[in-house]
Every structure is written in structure tokens, then in C-alpha cells.
Amino acid sequence: MTEKSVKPSILVVCTGNICRSAMADVILTQRAAERGLAIEVDSAGISNEEAGNPIDDRAQRVLRDAGYEIPRHAARQVRPGELAGYDLVLAMTDRHLSALKRIAERDGVSADNVRMWREFDPELPSGTPVGTELDVPDPWYGGHQDFLDTLAVVEGSADAVLDAAIAAAKAN
Template identity: 55%
Template sequence: MTQLRPARVLMVCTGNICRSTMAHAILQQEAARAGVDVVVDSAGVSDEEQGNPIDRRAARVLRDAGYAVPDHRARQIRAAELGEWDLILAMTSRHLGILQRLADRSGVEHEGAPASAEDLGAGPRICLYRDLDPAGSGDVPDPWYGGHQDFLDTLEVIERVTPTIIALAR
């Protein structure tokens, strides 16, 4: 019997130190708990935080919620890697537009949000993270300029969307 390769999921935000890194960590840990083989990474559309660790406030919220804090260093998305991912999840419509333009300029064929697990594996699906949110679509709130509650709000969205991503990756 041939084993299918694991689903490959990339989270993308601005600097890759808050939202995408939190979503990356939570999906990776929850998929492992569920026994789902998935490759997860995250990146930013900007290089402004290149090489920096996860934001200390994001790390605190993850730790307080019972997640391990990843030893992740921020990186910028590269056009050459777009075709390597099954699902690329943009945290905002601005990030989505940047990713779509990057894919179009590099000749990477892509589609929108997957409806089922069968939709993954035939080229990247690039969509908003919250297109997979049972509570409705939109941008994932940016906690960077806010306080602790803003990071908790972001955590709530991520925890709500994660089961949908895991179901798609099965």
C-alpha cells in the first residue's frame, strides 16, 4: 500500500513573530495529538523581523494556554517555495493579495480555499486563514499594537480554526 505524503501547510502574516507563528505552533501540536501527519511552517510577507524569535507576548499566551513555545526564527516567504505547499493560509486580505501576486508573477498555479481533503495535493491553495473559520471569514486580528487581550483574541481564532485544518490534512 502506498502511503500518501503528509499535507503541507504554511501560515503567513506580516513579520512572522505573532499570528503565523502562533498558528504554526498550535497546528503542529494539535495535529500531533490527533495523530495527523502534517508538515507545518510559517513565514511573513515582510523581512522586517527576519531572524527574530516569536514575540514575547505571543509566547506567554501560548505557554499559558498549555502549548510549547516554538524555537522559531522569523523568515520571509520566498516565491520559489510557493509550489511546495498544499495550503497557504494568509492572516489578512492584504497578505492574501501579496501571496496571490507573488504566485502569479512566479507562474505558480493556485486555487482558493479547499472544500475537502481531496482538494489538497494538486498545487497550492492560497486563502484567508479565516476562510476555514466556522464563525465566519475575515482577517485574523493583529495583536502587535494591542495588549494581552488582543493576543488572547488571536489565540481564540486560531484554536477555533485549527480543527478544520486538521480535518483537511487527514
């Protein structure tokens, strides 16, 4: 996607696009459908190390157990020039945020639409500074409980993210 779409659009970004961002993509897509919202959702990684791989099996399990349908997914890296085409580009960690800002600078586009996923977490105190305090936990090196914890964090912000995408699209 390189041109601005007419409906609100969200790109969620983590490292390899097989755990956190893929989970967020599934959750946002299903929540938008449940709410009757026409919102484009996609996900990507800052790395190409997992390119072509499906959602991690452990992530699929917790999503399925939570009632989500698992779509076909092929992990991919953020493409040159695509950041400007989204109303919201959401980084899962401060490191991803920095990488996305570098990508925007390289592409010569504004990074005003690049934010942290947990900026929309209603459980966090107002004014929590952008930085590692807003990182979505990485379940990759952990066990089942780590994937459940990540699922809870992602689900906790999903509705606020959808609302923010609608507001951002209206402002653009």
C-alpha cells in the same frame, strides 16, 4: 520547501512571522500531534522586517499559558518558488492574501492553494465573503487581551484547517 511533500503540508503567512502565523504554526503542530496526524506545518511573513527574530514575547506568553510548547523559531519571509510546495497556504489577512497571489503570479504557479485562515472558522456564517471580514486580528499594537483574542480566533479554526490540508493533499 519547493517540491510537493508526500504528507499534507500547510504554510501560514502574516506580516512579519512573529505573532499570528507563528502562533498558528505552534497550534497546528501541537493539534496535529495530539490527533496523530503527520502534517508538515511552517510559517512565514510577507515582509522580511522581523527576519531571524523569535516569536513575540507576548505571543509566547499566551501560548505558554494556554498549554502550548514554544519551539525555537526564527521569523522568515516567504521564499521564491515555495508556495507550490504546500497543499494549503493560509493568509491571515486580505492584504496577505493579495501579496501571496502576487508572489504566486511572479513565480508562475497557481494560487489555487492560497486561502484565508478564517475561511475555515466554524463560527463565521457560511458564505462570508473573502476580504477584510475574514482577517485574523493583529495583536501587535495592542495589549495582552489582543493576543488572547488572536489566540482564540486561531484556535477556533485549527482543526478545520488540519482537515482541509488532509483533503487538499488527497486531491493532489
